[in-house]
Amino acid sequence: MNAYCEKAEILVSVSPYVKIVQSILPEETHVSLLVPQGASFHSYEPTPQAMLQATKAKIWFSLGDPFEEKVKNFLLAHNPHIKIIDLSLGLNLLEESCHTHHDHHSHDPHIWTSPKMMIEQVKKIQDVLLDVFPDKKDEIEKNCHMTILDLNHLDEEIRATLKGCENMPVLVVHPSYGYFCREFDLVQYSIEFEGKEPSMHRLSDLVKKAQELGIKTVYGQKQYSNKSCSIIAKML
Numbered sequence: 001m002n003a004y005c006e007k008a009e010i011l012v013s014v015s016p017y018v019k020i021v022q023s024i025l026p027e028e029t030h031v032s033l034l035v036p037q038g039a040s041f042h043s044y045e046p047t048p049q050a051m052l053q054a055t056k057a058k059i060w061f062s063l064g065d066p067f068e069e070k071v072k073n074f075l076l077a078h079n080p081h082i083k084i085i086d087l088s089l090g091l092n093l094l095e096e097s098c099h100t101h102h103d104h105h106s107h108d109p110h111i112w113t114s115p116k117m118m119i120e121q122v123k124k125i126q127d128v129l130l131d132v133f134p135d136k137k138d139e140i141e142k143n144c145h146m147t148i149l150d151l152n153h154l155d156e157e158i159r160a161t162l163k164g165c166e167n168m169p170v171l172v173v174h175p176s177y178g179y180f181c182r183e184f185d186l187v188q189y190s191i192e193f194e195g196k197e198p199s200m201h202r203l204s205d206l207v208k209k210a211q212e213l214g215i216k217t218v219y220g221q222k223q224y225s226n227k228s229c230s231i232i233a234k235m236l
Helices: 016-024 048-054 066-078 115-132 134-161 178-183 200-213 227-235
Strands: 008-012 029-033 059-062 083-086 168-172 186-190
Touching (some): 016 029, 016 115, 016 134, 048 066, 059 066, 066 083, 083 115, 115 178, 178 186, 186 200, 200 227
Parallel strands (some): 008 029, 059 083, 168 186
């Protein structure tokens, strides 16, 4: 296995994992990204060129989200030796809240927003890289240890910053922060509903709820329409 992975092309689904993989084994890997930074993986459709580029990967660290199924089938058809690692397996997952009732998504895929959950994923990434690069054991384990220390420090820093903010409501355009809010005792409220812009009736209810909760900030994301954010912000 190590023979064909001397300079491994590693595929990750979303951008937070680029730095993570590079931090564990920066010299022996080239990390490519399935969903471009700034794009929404819920709606992103890889181009034929991007799909062909992805077939060069020896390892794919996936999220275990149904949007990846089409890509998975294509990759396996063109590269049956690719190792596909579902980083969501074994995690304490939340129920999906981003899509419509017609979608059968089993879990919230935003599994990178909790530092503690990322530590679990780093350990899984380490195990895979140790299998592929057994001769780099010391380097991998050292780099993984340092990455985990950084994530623990980040966790402590966030907890210190949010001390006294238990049960604070957070109003966001897209429900991407479920794991972050669960980890740090915040309550997420989403403007988007079932993967769609809210109706005027729901928008009015959100404004009333925000006023009741004393919310003064609305968080948008460039991947999604922020029209409703602006409307609510002005009304608040």
